[in-house]
Amino acid sequence: MPATDRRDLRSRTRLFTAIVVLSNVTGNSLLTHGMQQLGDPGNTPLALIGALFHPWVAAGVALLIVWTLSHMALLSWADLSYVMPVTAIGYVLAAISGRFILGEDISVSRWAGILLITAGVMLVGRTNPATAGTVAE
Numbered sequence: 001m002p003a004t005d006r007r008d009l010r011s012r013t014r015l016f017t018a019i020v021v022l023s024n025v026t027g028n029s030l031l032t033h034g035m036q037q038l039g040d041p042g043n044t045p046l047a048l049i050g051a052l053f054h055p056w057v058a059a060g061v062a063l064l065i066v067w068t069l070s071h072m073a074l075l076s077w078a079d080l081s082y083v084m085p086v087t088a089i090g091y092v093l094a095a096i097s098g099r100f101i102l103g104e105d106i107s108v109s110r111w112a113g114i115l116l117i118t119a120g121v122m123l124v125g126r127t128n129p130a131t132a133g134t135v136a137e
Contacts, residue, residue: 006128009077009078009129009130010128010129012077013074013077013078013082013129016070016073016074017074017083017086017087019066019070020067020070020071020074020083020087020090021087021089021090021093022093023063023064023066023067023070024063024064024067024087024090024094025090025093025094025097026060026063026097027059027060027061027062027063027064027066027067028060028064028094029060029094029097029098029101029102030056030057030059030060030063031056031057031060031061031064032060032098032102033056033060033101033102034051034054034055034056034057034058034059034060035051035057036102037054037056038051038054038057071083071087074087077129077130078129078130079129079130079131082124082127082128082129082130083129085120085121085124086121086124086125088117088120088121089117089118089121091114091117092114092117092118092121095110095114
């Protein structure tokens with residue numbers, strides 16, 4: 001693969017990785033916030049469908065749709081063994097969001113796990129996103 005194609009692939013991969021991570025973390029945070037405001041809607045399908053009309057829940061679901069579509073696009077050109085570990089930084093950001101936005105308590109052992117995930121993301125992020133010689137367009 002020519003150097004220009006590799007730079008384009010890396011740039012596109014970084015952009016879509018950011019979209020995947022941010023839409024996942026923000027979508028899940030909004031969904032959680034909305035569901036906490038609603039309380040227990042019950043386990044009936046009709047009650048859960050009704051919960052979709054809460055503004056925070058609807059915004060969270062919309063962002064999780066963005067996450068799904070951008071994740072699919074990212075997986076179309078980057079290796080699964082690259083995408084999954086690199087997007088795992090979302091777990092770190094979700095924990096930070098839970099702590100500082102949603103007011104959740106996070107134990108020391110969870111923070112230790114978060115540090116391990118961060119180290120793994122940094123290691124994998126230094127590798128090439130795709131090992132194949134050609135990238136599907």
